[in-house]
Every structure is written in C-alpha cells, then in structure tokens.
Amino acid sequence: MSPAMDTLARLAKTIAARRGADAGSSYVARLLAGGPPAIARKVGEEAVETVIAALSQGTDELRDEAADLLFHLLVLLEARGVAFADVLAELDRREGVSGLDEKAARSAERSD
Ligand SMILES: N=c1c2ncn([C@@H]3O[C@H](COP(=O)(O)OP(=O)(O)OP(=O)(O)O)[C@@H](O)[C@H]3O)c2ncn1[C@@H]1O[C@H](COP(=O)(O)O)[C@@H](O)[C@H]1O
Numbered sequence: 001m002s003p004a005m006d007t008l009a010r011l012a013k014t015i016a017a018r019r020g021a022d023a024g025s026s027y028v029a030r031l032l033a034g035g036p037p038a039i040a041r042k043v044g045e046e047a048v049e050t051v052i053a054a055l056s057q058g059t060d061e062l063r064d065e066a067a068d069l070l071f072h073l074l075v076l077l078e079a080r081g082v083a084f085a086d087v088l089a090e091l092d093r094r095e096g097v098s099g100l101d102e103k104a105a106r107s108a109e110r111s112d
Pocket residue numbers: 011014018025026027028029067068071
C-alpha cells in the first residue's frame with residue numbers, strides 16, 4: 001500500500017476503534033453517536049469549505065479543508081458500515097479505465 005493510503009487506512013482503523021468510546025473524550029465517538037444524518041451533514045459542510053478554499057483561498061487552507069473532508073468521509077463510511085478497503089478495491093477496479101471511455105460506454109448502454 002502506498003504511504004498515503006497507509007495513512008488513510010490507519011486513520012480508518014483508529015476511527016473504527018472509537019466505536020462505543022466516550023463521546024466526552026473522543027470527537028470521533030461524538031460524531032458516530034450522532035449517526036449517519038449528522039455525519040453526512042458534516043461531510044457536506046466540509047465539502048463546501050473545500051470548494052470555497054479551492055476557489056478563493058490559499059493552498060494551505062485548501063490542504064487543511066481537504067484533510068477535514070477526508071477525515072469526515074472516513075467517519076461517514078464507518079457509520080454506514082462501508083469498509084475503507086472496499087473503497088480502495090473499487091478504485092483499484094477502475095484503475096486504467098479512462099473516465100471518458102467509461103462515460104461513453106454508459107451513454108451507449110442507455111441508447112440501446
Ligand atoms: N484527523 C482527525 C481530525 N481532523 C479534523 N478533526 C476535527 O474535526 C473538527 C473539524 O470541524 P470544524 O472545522 O467544523 O470545527 P468545529 O467548528 O470545531 O466543529 P463543529 O463544532 O462545527 O462540529 C475539529 O474538531 C477537528 O479537531 C479531527 N479529529 C480527529 N482526527 C483523527 O481522529 C483520531 C481520533 O480522534 P478522537 O476521537 O477525538 O480521539 C485523532 O487521533 C486524529 O488522528
């Protein structure tokens with residue numbers, strides 16, 4: 001696994017280990033206690049903050065917002081029981097397939 005994926009996989013494990021932890025001492029436990037709707041809202045907020053940073057702020061702000069977004073996305077996956085390894089496997093499956101080719105194949109399927 002690449003070092004970047006290693007970091008995310010380690011973080012996903014830490015997040016999973018916070019299930020049932022004290023919400024008073026763990027931010028992740030507090031998020032998980034809120035359930036998918038509250039976490040999804042947080043992911044939405046972080047996505048918007050990332051877009052704002054991309055369009056009108058500096059690269060440091062964009063880096064920080066991207067980190068917040070990835071972190072909250074991992075918490076949402078945990079809350080919904082989607083293994084991060086499965087997301088990586090899906091990306092692996094897509095590897096080498098151009099997004100343009102895949103889009104064209106979908107359009108062709110629709111017009112059949
Ligand atoms: N990577 C992170 C991480 N990134 C961001 N955050 C928190 O995410 C929150 C970001 O939300 P906002 O920017 O909206 O800040 P806010 O206004 O305080 O949040 P709200 O009041 O709106 O909910 C902040 O409280 C950050 O501290 C994180 N909290 C935890 N982690 C990782 O998760 C691990 C477990 O954390 P705990 O569960 O708290 O032990 C930590 O060791 C870290 O590795």
